Amino acid sequence: MKFLHAADLHLDTPFLGLSDLPGDLQQRLIQAPLAALHRLVDLALDERVDFVLLVGDLFDSQAQSVQAQAALMSELERLHRVQIPVLLSFGNHDFQPDLTTWHFPANVHVFGPQVETVTLTTSAQERVAVSGFSYGQRWVATDPTAAYPLKTSTEDYHVGTLHGQVGQAGDHYAPFSVGELLEKHYDYWALGHIHQRQTLNAQPPVVYAGNLQGRHRGETGAKGALIVTSRGDHQLVPTFKALTDIVWTDWPVSLDGTYSRASLLSVLSDQLNAQATHGLQLVSLTLPASVHLDEGAELALTQGALLAQLRAKANAHWWPVQIERAASTPTTPQFGVNAATWQAAGQQVVTATAIADLAGNLLNEAFLNTALLEDTTPEQWQAQVMRLLTDQYHLTTGGANHVD
Numbered sequence: 384m385k386f387l388h389a390a391d392l393h394l395d396t397p398f399l400g401l402s403d404l405p406g407d408l409q410q411r412l413i414q415a416p417l418a419a420l421h422r423l424v425d426l427a428l429d430e431r432v433d434f435v436l437l438v439g440d441l442f443d444s445q446a447q448s449v450q451a452q453a454a455l456m457s458e459l460e461r462l463h464r465v466q467i468p469v470l471l472s473f474g475n476h477d478f479q480p481d482l483t484t485w486h487f488p489a490n491v492h493v494f495g496p497q498v499e500t501v502t503l504t505t506s507a508q509e510r511v512a513v514s515g516f517s518y519g520q521r522w523v524a525t526d527p528t529a530a531y532p533l534k535t536s537t538e539d540y541h542v543g544t545l546h547g548q549v550g551q552a553g554d555h556y557a558p559f560s561v562g563e564l565l566e567k568h569y570d571y572w573a574l575g576h577i578h579q580r581q582t583l584n585a586q587p588p589v590v591y592a593g594n595l596q597g598r599h600r601g602e603t604g605a606k607g608a609l610i611v612t613s614r615g616d617h618q619l620v621p622t623f624k625a626l627t628d629i630v631w632t633d634w635p636v637s638l639d640g641t642y643s644r645a646s647l648l649s650v651l652s653d654q655l656n657a658q659a660t661h662g663l664q665l666v667s668l669t670l671p672a673s674v675h676l677d678e679g680a681e682l683a684l685t686q687g688a689l690l691a692q693l694r695a696k697a698n699a700h701w702w703p704v705q706i707e708r709a710a711s712t713p714t715t716p717q718f719g720v721n722a723a724t725w726q727a728a729g730q731q732v733v734t735a736t737a738i739a740d741l742a743g744n745l746l747n748e749a750f751l752n753t754a755l756l757e758d759t760t761p762e763q764w765q766a767q768v769m770r771l772l773t774d775q776y777h778l779t780t781g782g783a784n785h786v787d
């Protein structure tokens with residue numbers, strides 16, 4: 384059997400912080416999630432999959448644009464026409480208190496707020512059970528694993544779908560442990576929520592498909608979906624398929640010697656022209672700490688003129704989002720705390736719960752709500768807060784750990 388595992392489509396994603404982008408690139412980017420969805424359906428048709436799993440966060444928010452809704456419906460209809468079932472759930476971004484307002488094509492099963500199991504028969508006459516649930520509210524703070532049934536002997540395969548992340552009861556995104564998932568004896572766990580594609584267990588696979596389209600410079604690299612195929616030994620094996628040609632890239636530039644504004648500009652644009660030859664790369668450049676810039680180049684870098692001039696040289700395949708210089712590694716602590724102590728303090732103070740408590744009623748503000756709904760792990764929150772602190776107060780910790 385063969386199925387498609389995708390998650391975190393975020394069809395209405397706002398792509399914050401790109402107001403400087405030229406109009407045509409901005410339009411391409413705004414259309415990118417819908418274009419990726421169209422390619423996803425193309426892929427399902429080409430691969431003749433037995434079914435499609437969409438594991439939460441189809442939309443960026445609880446209320447959607449008519450355009451995104453219509454696009455999703457018409458893409459699901461394409462699958463309906465060839466009788467490919469779709470099993471989908473809503474996640475923390477697009478949680479739905481009332482599923483009765485949705486009218487999907489007949490090939491679509493929407494998981495309800497309680498874990499339920501659907502049984503399908505593949506083209507090879509295998510029986511496949513698929514279990515999952517949707518978010519009915521913004522947070523699911525209990526471990527959902529107990530509600531998933533064990534695999535039974537009447538099924539050839541059992542697939543779990545789960546939008547959440549590893550954590551403890553009280554965490555906001557359906558906290559689970561990999562061990563608990565494995566105890567269900569499923570053949571595959573299709574995860575959503577974390578936007579970075581990753582494998583939590585190799586066999587049976589417990590896998591995040593990642594999101595369909597990177598939405599900001601923190602979501603780098605190829606994005607797409609997984610085609611999962613059964614092998615002769617009954618194991619299920621996921622294969623990544625890229626579905627977007629607009630990719631965010633971190634680029635540590637290699638530079639050597641001394642540069643004027645003009646020579647720096649030409650070496651950067653030459654290297655970008657050579658490196659980015661297809662699709663569109665939204666590039667965050669980092670100059671090495673050791674590079675020597677003359678006065679004019681230094682001023683152009685710090686005041687933004689260098690970025691503006693590089694943007695003027697951009698072609699259809701690359702766009703510089705920002706240019707930074709790598710922080711030089713300090714050799715002596717400036718405030719008498721070592722890196723390990725600093726990290727330990729951060730872990731205690733900066734927790735998802737603490738941040739949610741601090742936010743309180745501010746969660747009613749849409750923009751803050753969106754920021755908090757970002758799929759940020761406690762480690763990422765810690766890194767971000769600690770980085771802000773170090774930047775703000777020019778703190779250093781002896782350089783043992785680069786916070787990134």
Ligand SMILES: [Mn+2]
Nearest residue numbers: 391440576758
């Ligand atoms: Mn998401």
